Amino acid sequence: MRRRSAVLLRLAVLLPLLLLTVAPGAAGVWLNLPASGTKCVSEEIQPNVVVLADYAVVHEGHAEGGLPTIAAKVTSPYGNTLHHKEHVTAGQFAFTTTEAGNYLACFWIDSGDKGVDTSVSLDWKIGIAAKDWDSVAKKEKIEGVELELTKLEAAVQAIHENLLYLKSREAEMREVSERTNSRVAWFSIMSLGVCIVVSILQLWHLKSYFQKKKLI
Structure with a gap:
C-alpha cells in the first residue's frame, strides 16, 4: 500500500512536466495549398x-478517387533534403535530427488540376510524442502505472536535454553579443582617433595656408 502511494505521488508530481513536454511535441496542422506556389x-x-509525420490530401470538396496530387519536401537547417515525394495524395516521413535549427516541410500541388483549392492535413510528432509506446510496453513487458512512469521518465529526460540545449544556445548568444560589443567599442575608439588625426591635419593645413598668405 505504501509503495503504491509512493508511485501515485511520483505520478502526480511528474504529470505536469509530461504535459509541458508532450504538448509542443505533437501538433496537427491543416494547410490550404494555393493554386500556384508553395x-x-x-x-x-x-x-x-x-x-x-504523416500527411494526406483532405477529401473535402473532392470526389472519391479524384483527389489532386501534391509534392512534399522536407529540408534540414543546412538545406539537406530529408524527404521528397511527388504525385502523391498521402505520405509519411521520419528521421532523427543531426542539426539544430529550423526544419522546413513544404507542400505544393503538382497535378494538372491546379485550379481547385486543396487542403493537406499534417500530423507532426517530435521527441517522445513520436515514440511507439505500445512496442516499448510489449518489449519490456510493462503496463499500467509502470508504463506511465516510463513515459514520465522519458519526459523528464527530454526536458533536461532541452534545458541543456537552451543553456548552450544562451551561452552562444552571450558570446556573440560580447564579441559584437567589443568590436563596437574598438570601432568607436578608432573612429575617435581618426577624427582627432583629421582635426590636427586640418589645423596644420590652415596654419600653413595663413602663414603663406602672411595673415598670421
Missing part, C-alpha cells in the same frame, strides 16, 4: 530528436 511549415528542433 506552403511551408517549420519547426525549430535540437539535434538527436526523433521526428515522425
Whole structure:
C-alpha cells in the first residue's frame, strides 16, 4: 500500500512536466495549398530528436478517387533534403535530427488540376510524442502505472536535454553579443582617433595656408 502511494505521488508530481513536454511535441496542422506556389511549415528542433509525420490530401470538396496530387519536401537547417515525394495524395516521413535549427516541410500541388483549392492535413510528432509506446510496453513487458512512469521518465529526460540545449544556445548568444560589443567599442575608439588625426591635419593645413598668405 505504501509503495503504491509512493508511485501515485511520483505520478502526480511528474504529470505536469509530461504535459509541458508532450504538448509542443505533437501538433496537427491543416494547410490550404494555393493554386500556384508553395506552403511551408517549420519547426525549430535540437539535434538527436526523433521526428515522425504523416500527411494526406483532405477529401473535402473532392470526389472519391479524384483527389489532386501534391509534392512534399522536407529540408534540414543546412538545406539537406530529408524527404521528397511527388504525385502523391498521402505520405509519411521520419528521421532523427543531426542539426539544430529550423526544419522546413513544404507542400505544393503538382497535378494538372491546379485550379481547385486543396487542403493537406499534417500530423507532426517530435521527441517522445513520436515514440511507439505500445512496442516499448510489449518489449519490456510493462503496463499500467509502470508504463506511465516510463513515459514520465522519458519526459523528464527530454526536458533536461532541452534545458541543456537552451543553456548552450544562451551561452552562444552571450558570446556573440560580447564579441559584437567589443568590436563596437574598438570601432568607436578608432573612429575617435581618426577624427582627432583629421582635426590636427586640418589645423596644420590652415596654419600653413595663413602663414603663406602672411595673415598670421
